[in-house]
Amino acid sequence: MTSSPSTLTVFGADWCRDCVRTKTQLDGLGVVYDYVDLVSDPAAADVAREISGRTSIPVVVYPDSSHHVEPTNADVESKLRELSLI
Numbered sequence: 001m002t003s004s005p006s007t008l009t010v011f012g013a014d015w016c017r018d019c020v021r022t023k024t025q026l027d028g029l030g031v032v033y034d035y036v037d038l039v040s041d042p043a044a045a046d047v048a049r050e051i052s053g054r055t056s057i058p059v060v061v062y063p064d065s066s067h068h069v070e071p072t073n074a075d076v077e078s079k080l081r082e083l084s085l086i
Contacts, residue, residue, distance in 0.1 A: 011048035
């Protein structure tokens with residue numbers, strides 16, 4: 001089997017209100033995710049930019065390889081339900 005299907009990745013920074021909001025939402029829903037802090041790992045910003053084609057954050061990458069850039073809480077919840085993660 002591959003890695004855990006419930007794991008997703010969030011690229012963000014603690015100074016970003018949308019990033020904090022998305023992390024708070026995921027934590028509240030009990031969703032497992034990997035957080036990539038772009039302040040402590042600046043090279044990861046290039047990875048996030050390659051994924052999204054943009055410099056906006058957060059970039060949320062789902063287990064099905066789809067992604068959202070600056071998603072609303074409704075966007076995230078809808079995708080998590082689609083993937084049966086909540």
